[in-house]
Amino acid sequence: MKWAVIAAYFRQEHIEKHIWLSRFVSPEKYDFQLMMRSKPITNWHDRDVKFTTLPQWLIHWKHAAAALNSEAKGVITLFPQLPTVIGLQKLLTGSRKPVVAWTFNIGNYKVGPLRRRLSQLSLSRIDRFIVHSRQEIDIYSDWLGLPKERFEFVPFPCAGIEGDYEENTDAPFIASLGSAHRDFPCFFEAVKDLDIPTTVASGKSALAGIDIPSNVQTPFGISRADCHQIAQEGRLNVIALQSKADVTAAGHVTVIEAMHMGRPIIVSDCYRMGDYIKHGETGWLVKPGCVDSLKEAITLLWNDDELRNRLGRNAKAYAEKHFTEAAAAKELERILDDVTDQDKEVLINAVAS
Structure with a gap:
């Protein structure tokens, strides 16, 4: 047919x-x-x-x-x-x-x-x-x-990921990618309190009117390959999302790509992220809009090499089995x-x- x-x-x-x-x-x-x-x-x-x-x-x-x-x-x-x-x-x-x-x-x-x-x-x-x-x-x-x-x-x-970069162990940082329905105020408050270097690859409109802490870099006008490099070199990938009743989905592509890259992920538990992330096995789910929940997760994964590595390995294996063309x-x-x-x-x- x-x-x-x-x-x-x-x-x-x-x-x-x-x-x-x-x-x-x-x-x-x-x-x-x-x-x-x-x-x-x-x-x-x-x-x-x-x-x-x-x-x-x-x-x-x-x-x-x-x-x-x-x-x-x-x-x-x-x-x-x-x-x-x-x-x-x-x-x-x-x-x-x-x-x-x-x-x-x-x-x-x-x-x-x-x-x-x-x-x-x-x-x-x-x-x-x-x-x-x-x-x-x-x-x-x-x-x-x-x-x-x-x-x-x-x-x-996921159709494919550009580049093959290693985690930057000399100058470790948190990576955060994407624009749609991101909760940057919550995320920025968390990383500001923790004083951890952070790089955000997003659009200007998504960050407009938001106070950006001094420990956060926001490179604009970069390519998709540049975004993937940031994600791969970051110690953690964090996707903080705003839970909105009138929104059907957000952040899934960013999560899937990070999993394919074998990155440990922290993501807000909304828009049925549980369809993709198994908490504690292939990633870490946090309460949406909760600074304390986000800080606790970042602190835990940032300081636990074994946990990060296990989550990254599991995420990659799961993505290669379930999230391919x-x-x-x-x-x-x-x-x-x-x-x-x-x-x-x-x-x-x-x-x-």
């Missing part, structure tokens, strides 16, 4: 080199056609606005229509805009082509009643939603009025098997009636 795969970020190299999970799926069972849109979307960090504009929606619409009208027997979408428009197209055309919405994360789901109703109408036509934290199953099922069986938790896969591809194949079987059953019932 042939599946069209569409993502706003696909560029020519993705098409030519077949850069996606599909390359790990046996071609004897499924064939995949990666389709890029007329104009690749601008990188999130470089966009002037953080919401989808009307011209962008029109491009999404054409991209989805090309996949829905292609010779492929099914469509796989990445990120939430494309399943929204392709679901509406299925509603308008009566198409029965199965659609799997991979990496379905809508960020802030608390919108007005009109937008929610439109989302419910269009997304009711999607056969399966793939989310990257278990709490999203409950949230989206309730928000969209859809059965939980339509949602699948698949851990976010190959592991996600196995889940993809299983889900496509299930969706295909369900589609056949619906067709048989329709013919019989």
